Amino acid sequence: MCRAVTVFALLLTGVPTANALTREITAVFRPDPAKPQENKFRNTTPTTGYCASFPNQCKTMFSIRLPITFSSTLPIEANHGDARQGAMFKVPAGWRSLQVTHASTGETEVVEIRLSGIGSEYRLPVNAADLVGGGVDALKAHNLLWGSSWVSAPSPCRFGGNAPYNVNWYGFFWTTPVEGVCAKRARYLIPSMTYRYLDFAYELRTPNPLTMSTGQYTGSLTYSVGPGQDFDMGDVMLPNDSIIAFNFKLDVEHTLKVEVPPGGNKVVLEPQGGWQAWLSQGQKPTRLFRDQTFHISASSRFKMGLQCQFAGSSDNTCLLWAPSSGQMVPVNISVTLPNGLTDAGGQPVNRRRLYLDGSGTELFQPGHYIERRPGTMHFEVARNQVEEMLAGDAKSYIGNVTVIWDSEV
Incomplete structure (x- = not known):
């Protein structure tokens, strides 16, 4: 969300x-x-x-x-x-x-x-x-x-x-x-x-x-x-x-506004092409992912961070939880920002990982006013964790993730 x-x-x-x-x-x-x-x-x-x-x-x-x-x-x-x-x-x-x-x-x-x-x-x-x-x-x-x-x-x-x-x-x-x-x-x-x-x-x-x-x-x-x-x-x-x-x-009257399309706050992670290859052929997926587009308007500096419903002490990211087994797996979250927004070093922001401690996303800045330009949130469970999930009995994993855009830099 x-x-x-x-x-x-x-x-x-x-x-x-x-x-x-x-x-x-x-x-x-x-x-x-x-x-x-x-x-x-x-x-x-x-x-x-x-x-x-x-x-x-x-x-x-x-x-x-x-x-x-x-x-x-x-x-x-x-x-x-x-x-x-x-x-x-x-x-x-x-x-x-x-x-x-x-x-x-x-x-x-x-x-x-x-x-x-x-x-x-x-x-x-x-x-x-x-x-x-x-x-x-x-x-x-x-x-x-x-x-x-x-x-x-x-x-x-x-x-x-x-x-x-x-x-x-x-x-x-x-x-x-x-x-x-x-x-x-x-x-x-x-x-x-x-x-x-x-x-x-x-x-x-x-x-x-x-x-x-x-x-x-x-x-x-x-x-x-x-x-x-x-x-x-x-x-x-x-x-x-x-x-x-x-x-x-x-x-100074800055704008920092993020718009997610209807239904975009519900993210379902799936393999490339869906589950059919696994269900019909037993072909294990290499990853579970979802790319969610959003639109951003920004005239000011900002930073990004995470808040998680479930978080571990060592993963520095959010976890997904299986209600039936209690098993947890980390989900990697990253962001791609539109052209015109760069990091503190002036570099483009492409699949930049978001961590709970905020490292690496402490400062993003516009080179000019960005008006409702598209960006992407990337959610992914990596291959090792997918194999653990498939080896268990759990049918679903859930968890709330809050992505924060904060102008108080």
Whole structure:
């Protein structure tokens, strides 16, 4: 008899950092039968900010808007020589690592994140046209103010997409393929300026979910904000918050399911071709056996084991019992798993013996999600034991065998 083990996921909780602006970044792994080769986490973090407003511009990006404002502490001088005295942006565009930990088992994995875009809306105290001498429309005034459109991102930043504007404000979003200072130089005196919010896009590198346990993985990563910090907007534009903390929640929802066809839990061992050769010709069978097909769906590691109604002290396997005589004989039990499932050494699993002590079947693992693929349980009484059975008076041997698929590896 087979027992299927189905594993369900638990939600994760993050621990916020004190005195910091916190946001959760969540991802889930749930195997998709339609895409068995895509064994990756799916980002489930709600999209806010730029990508929520312009989804067509963000087919490969995720964005978050934070209520961090930046305000100028000094006027921005015309044609200033130091980028730090004007509109500059430097964000953590390089990959950074953090550790996520399973709350129950203590297992750890590594997640990586990088900031792939930056955006906001700059706001002026008066109309842009007033700052450049008047006589031009709003778009021309903004372009004159900085010498170029904010749609055209300064190197190493690149064009990010739509840039809405009005007479005294201009929205923008730039991508950040590499880490560096992206700066705009004012061509006219700007008495004051603010950035109304902080938008950023990000990319994630997540671990291989097939090697992870079901359940809760959490971790946190903190960025500093301000001059010379991770998010650096220069020496004039200062933030109203100095810390951003990201709490990561990785939700792992594995599948381990075994299906036995109707009647497959009743295994009758017979010779090759049945008993007719023995009954009519006295031809002794060389073995008694039965191959029982099952279907398995698996996205997680698992081990296999046995439980027996009758077991001996030295056989390390299950026994069959003859009620009429009390005689017992061992039955050899082995398993063949479908392609895509291997042992700990990466080898295919073909007629792998199952023992009571679990040796040899401590770890099986999928290379990709296996969806309802056929495997085989092999039950056999070997030749020596068959001869003992035929030499006795017993007409039948019975015994319950439980085959266990266990995801708790």
